Amino acid sequence: MSLRRFLPDNFTLCLIATVITASVLPCRGNAAHAFEWLTNLAIALLFFLHGAKLSREAVVAGITHWRLHLVVLTSTFVLFPVLGVLLKPVLSPLVTPALYVGILFLCTLPSTVQSSIAFTSIARGNVPAAVCSASASSLIGIVVTPLLTGLVVQTQGQGGMSWHSVGDIVLQLFVPFVAGQIAQRWIGGWVQRHRPLIGLVDQGSILLVVYTAFSAAVLQGLWKQLPLPVLGGLLVVNAILLAAALLITRYGARALGFKREDEITIVFCGSKKSLASGVPMANVLFPAHALGMIVLPLMLFHQMQLMTCAVLARRYARRKDVTQRYTSSNEVATAE
Template sequence: MFLRRFLPDRFTCALIVTVLLASLLPCRGTAASVFNVLTDLAIALLFFLHGAKLSREAVVAGMTHWRLHLTVLGSTFVLFPLLGLLLRPLLQPLVTPALYLGVLFLCTLPSTVQSSIAFTSMARGNVPAAICSASASSLLGIFITPLLVGVMLESHGQSGLNWGSIGAIVLQLLVPFVAGQVAQRWIGRWVQRNRSVLSYVDQGSILLVVYTAFSAAVLQGLWKQIPLPVLGGLLVVNAVLLAIALLMTRYGSRALGFDREDEITIVFCGSKKSLASGVPMAKVLFAGHPLGTIVLPIMLFHQIQLMTCAVLARRYAARPVELRCDGVGEGAI
């Protein structure tokens, strides 16, 4: 049972198989063009279904907790980018410059939605606030991430923001999401009853992007450029970033006077980075770059954060039920 906590889940196994498939049988030519079109359609469908699924009532219920939301957004869009820049002299020597560009991109991404909410619920945290914070992070990331990427690229010695990228991201991600919100009154209940459909679209779109990205990277000699010691260095870089984020969100929330339920929400929403948003954004923002090196840090960070947060959620959930002044236990609501 102890070892099972650290075993990769089915989606991680699927990612590994996809990378192996792209390494052995990369798509090229006409097949690559077809996969690119399929990927764009799958991503649009993904954000449409997310829009149809997101409960407006839950978001409104959590919106009043503005201090918590600002803390989560500060961790996601301020703390992480600063860590990526400030720690670069220490961390970049562990990887290649191209991979560290992917690490910087990782630092600009919004928080996850599903896993942040799931871990908050498992740990008996403030679930309505988690729904609001994670959702707001995902939506604001459509605008904030491209701006941060422009700043990061300039600090990395490359050309800055291409403003057309924001328009492309809005068209590909935000427009389908808004359409899903509009269609929620007709299909919202069906989407809620068939969450597995959203899960398949979510994972399928990521796998499609990963396959096309790694196919192109393999054809450009990706694995010749990334030896095993560099992969090990990338694991260390990701682990350091996650560890600092977890420590700062945990003890920072306590210093700011948040209670334990809010601390849990801040820890799980403020320390995560979204693979579901990051992969399609990378496809738009880094057109012309070797996407394999941009996506690889996100994929590794995704698995590390899931394994680490699963352990943390169990530890939080095992804490004794605390009685509030009204006599109701915090775990009973």
């Protein structure tokens, strides 16, 4: 097995470089205000472009497989928050209270879109259903994630989410997304032809949020509050959550009688969390000085899910090849 599969991608390396830069050269004063304004603008542009890109036809075409979509959405918005709350007595001693708020926030996020579809395709699963489920999760998450965050964080005694935060979500995320959907008939084709532009805005907005978040956190003494044993504990917590989600979605899909192609879609769409949606939402929902601790669990979970799912997708694909060869051999033997 090639070691290249386990190496971080270029974007992850950029994230690491951004954290290092913020640790050494944190922005402050007027520069911090300028970065905050630029970040908000980039996030609004990001959700506008996603609204212009998301095909309503693809969602309508795939929505007929309602049982699969219901399982994926249940895993994303019910299973994960329940795991985060129920496992808190066991997992919270491994990290700081602030980091566990980040874990709870991670549990409320929607699934990824691009990587869920890509891994489903590699594993030879139900790609049209993956497109529909991942897109629906991303869209529903704009509304559901802030509400779940307020509910889960508040019930854990960490404070709730104000109506002002809800208004900020609507203004900064939902309104640009709806504007993009409205503008789709005029600019949708152009956006599809320039998909790298969305990737650039996507990654650029995340890097901006990470830089401003970690700058504020470093000025508040982030690294003094985060010794290596706590960072190791955070890796363990993320690994437990990811393993639990993968196992439950896999065996749950089989128990519910889904075909192998649908099982693959459920596993890859129902076990992932979106860095692209999570970082902008955290920027709106939480104060600047707390953002570093909030997004750190998500950043680590993002890389862990990519590496783990890359291995799983290839294993699914190899099993598919073996099954097809075995079936073909039996057909030949029967014919003879």
